[in-house]
Amino acid sequence: MADFEERRGLLGDENECPAAGGQGAGGASRPMAAICDPSHLLHRVVVLVFMCFLGFGSYFCYDNPAALQTQVIQDLNLNTASFMQLYAWYSWPNVVLCFLGGFLIDRVFGIRLGTIIFSLFVCIGQVIFAAGAWSNHFWLMEVGRFVFGIGGESLAVAQNTYAVNWFKGKELNLVFGLQLSMARLGSTVNMNIMGWVYSKVAVAVGSPGYTTLGISLMIAAGTCVFSLLCALVLAFLDKRAERILHKEQGKTGEVIKLTDVKDFSLALWLIFIICVFYYVAIFPFIGQGQVFFIEKFNFSPAQARAVNSIVYIISAPASPILGFIVDKTGRNVGWVFAAVIATLGAHMMLAFTFWNPWIAMSLLGVSYSLLACALWPMVAFVVPEHQLGTAYGFMQSIQNLGLAVIAIIVGVIVDVRGYLVLEVFFCACICIALMAVVGLYFVDYLKGGGLNQSAAARAKLQKETSTNAE
């Protein structure tokens, strides 16, 4: 799933918003049990649990096709190209919705209704997807993924907004970290459990086939219903807190102005190029990785799913650690360079050797986490704050565009030229990202920008500018 989570850290740090001030003021009129008191930590922990599970369903179901790749292809008689369409259809709506999500939450629905609506989309999308499999209509599955996509990415925006609203100025970074780990947990659990669910359903139904697949996906839809329930509970609790604490409804605070695009600097465009060409070598690869590991490395389907999910597993603990390291050391371009080189190495290992793929995939997991930590914050250094929303929206939008297009190309390459050419294609994408990193380093160097400064130099600079301002 596209890396929405990565930008949260930034938004959270910057939107230390005055709305927090009202908290606790109105709650004093009548004593409440800690767990029921919205201003109390214990209550917020309860809210946090619902918040984390809000996104669980969509993360779980996003990679359903990857987890059941062999079954989907066999039961519905697909080729790899049409299989990858399932991922492309998820990305298409988000090319536009990345700009709209924040607007819809702030101006149209409000956070509570918005979250419920997006959860409904996710839920209905997954049910349509499952129904398509159940009735052996592939087009219906594509429709399902499209509807699912409408909800999925915007739900992440909503989840973020809730977190800022409830935890700003308190345990916000921890909350972001927990939510990210929860998202990765959803992906991992999905990868490792869906094969088992399918085999159990196959035994119950009598034989594998599209009916079995449909039922398995319906069961997966249960996680979406669960997330929808979380959305409803959150809406109730948020409403209640608003009444008791007289606080405002949460806002994303994003202002998207498409005309800002013409002011984007060269450095920012290079960051966009890195983002697109890096991520297209990760997500579409994981999307069709299972069969690759089975065919090339003679893995069993269960082993293939496990190795495919290692990227997510590693990223759950590695993201906060690496994020901390990058924060402390600075030199973001250097870290991005290292991450891209490591990813290139991992893909070349997968392409040109028979070494155990656990090595390459673990390297991929670490480098992917490192890139996410180092790349996304760079945007904030090259864009004035009032354009930040537009820049991030634009970055996600073209990332989704890239994912949709590359997913289709990936399927065609596998069908026509096989996995070596596919891996070489991913290497080529990473190489383009690498060129952009090199370009970014020099552009930043020539402009005397601070992208590759150490954290100490940055702090010093900030101190100087602030004393100058005074």
Added chain:
Amino acid sequence: MAAAMTADSGRVWGILLLFVCSSSQSLFNGGDSYKRELTVKLYPNTSSPPPGGELLHVRAVGGNDTLHFLFCSQGAPTLLVVHTDSPSSIVEVNWPQFVARNTSGSLRVEPQSSILYSTAVVFSRLLEYDDENNTAEGTSNFFPPYELQDFSWSPMNLSKPTAVICGSAPHAINGSLCFQLTVFGSEGRPELWPRLLHSPNSSQVEVWLDGLLPRSNTSRFVLELQAVGGAFPLSKVDVRQFIDDEYTPSIFKVSQWVSSANNGSDILGFVQWKPVAYRRPRPALEDATPCRHSEPQPWTGNKTTDSSALIKAFYSDPRAVGMNVSFGIAGEPFYNSTMFLSWTMLVGVGSPPVDSFSPLVIGIMAAGLGIPFVLLLVGGVCVFIMKRRDTSDAAYQPIN
């Protein structure tokens, strides 16, 4: 493909790639100039073919040697390859004796002393088993086998450089088993999967089963092959892993059944295939079905001689080794899903051809790794020069 790959990376990339590809292509083709002249002769050369079957002789003359490819449908379909060290060696056939199938020596390669090596492959039987538990083990539930020597084979359909024969079982209503032999004068690769790389020293046999009614709904098939040779028949099967699947998508192995003198490292002759069969005549990736082979077992030579006229005519004391190739693995669709199966192999002398990366792959990797490196170098030099100029500017400033 190339277009799709470069579409996102811009026109400059595309042009560069094309340049790299075309230059390396010419480099590759220039390296291989070895060719053989092919001449084809069909026995008997009457207009109406005899009911017993025919014999095709393809003579492939190289610079200082000759390869004789003999393909015969008298009895079980058989391919015999004879390697001689003389560019003028010939094949003499005594057709009445050959048809009578009671003496060896009715087919001779002259001069006898020029023969370096010979090997033959007999397609002896087609086995069918009921795989009701979908395990594809192929150890029990066999139906009575199809003896290919009992099939009635069609006249050879010749179109340069291929010959096709199709046969049907004695009591079968419809369906056929076909063999297509292709002899190549030069190195290359066919258009259709599995796209095995062939050399001038090899021929390709494609076997396909089309429309034969299975005897159960869960039938799978096994093809029985016998390799026949004089002193050194094909003995062991090597399975090699190979990282390049671009010509045969998703297949990372190549199997070769080789013969070597006294178990030495020099390979005299080979049968090479990729462990994949296809369920449709013009296959897509999802029509691929894996296949497996059994360990080669020594076979009684006499039985083989009885089944194939060509073996009887050429070898006086044949030694045979048998091997089965079974199509499909557990969980794969059964034969009746498409009623079609095709499998391809190469038969040749010398070492089997070894695949290499295509110019496309080499070109992309070279460009992908090279350009960032060059960029880093050029950028580094530029920055260095600018820095020097800055410092020298600074040095001059006090004088100004």
